[in-house]
């Protein structure tokens with residue numbers, strides 16, 4: 100099998116090698132013999148070559164590739180050089196990875212249990228990045244387009260429905276969970292944005308009323324009070340479906356409920372291809388210190404395997420990570436420990 104690795108910038112270069120070590124350490128009984136190819140993308144690549152996402156990276160990803168892992172890229176927030184734009188946003192669009200799936204889960208016995216998945220639309224909304232700056236009646240004005248399509252909204256809601264059903268199957272088979280019934284929460288702001296978010300809401304309702312999803316409870320929550328309720332009673336939520344921007348914000352917020360962004364994985368999923376990617380960014384504040392938490396990436400390896408159909412190997416990885424966290428002896432500094440990235444990886448490998 101072939102895996103493509105795109106470390107990117109900052110701690111991406113520290114956590115992606117950790118993900119690779121986990122794949123290499125999986126017991127041979129899984130018969131997953133990966134070969135690895137490193138690909139370039141990111142701000143560093145832009146500074147070296149003038150392009151943030153080389154065509155070669157996109158082409159190699161499209162060719163005979165079973166799975167891929169993406170680290171993180173640094174996108175400057177000021178003095179942005181002309182021609183630079185985030186390669187991960189572009190990559191999601193160019194490969195039509197229309198869903199970003201972000202599970203957030205506490206380990207057994209947590210004081211305030213959380214077991215939810217945020218299913219974020221990954222190709223449109225304000226992230227179409229059609230911005231302009233012009234002189235208006237009030238002077239300098241900037242404007243952005245928020246684009247929502249029925250097509251993408253139906254697709255993302257169906258993905259949320261399928262994930263809710265899959266989670267229920269795992270529970271029926273005896274998997275541990277705080278939920279008994281599948282629930283999908285549609286989040287939006289259609290009280291203000293009646294056309295864009297209105298279309299998202301309407302389409303999500305339509306998709307989830309299809310025969311296949313009859314066993315799922317469907318509810319709606321306006322996005323500002325969604326944040327409030329998420330903090331007040333996180334255990335209520337099972338699967339949350341959201342347009343791109345709200346999904347981005349909600350998943351970082353949900354990461355705080357489990358203690359660290361360094362724990363939360365994601366997968367960018369298309370029709371027949373998935374790229375695992377930790378939810379966090381390039382974390383320049385801890386770059387180069389060897390203390391980045393590798394768990395978000397290791398769990399992203401699990402998600403990548405799940406979407407490749409290798410559910411048993413994924414389960415093995417999740418339980419090794421949970422065992423490391425439950426024991427709590429080798430934790431990285433973001434979780435209050437003093438273990439280095441490598442020590443956490445080695446502890447998890449021992450448990451595979």
Ligand code: NAD
Pocket residue numbers: 110170171172173174175187360361362378379380381382383384385390391392393395433
């Ligand atoms: P960040 O996620 O990089 O960091 C936020 C905070 O969480 C920091 O204090 C950081 O130290 C901590 N943190 C994140 N991951 C951690 C880990 N694995 N272990 C321990 N601590 C961890 O977000 P930011 O600081 O807002 O952004 C930094 C850069 O990352 C920016 O250039 C931004 O554009 C980029 N970014 C990239 C992506 C991506 O590539 N998908 C996503 C978000 C941010």
Ligand code: MN
Pocket residue numbers: 347348351378
């Ligand atoms: Mn984000």
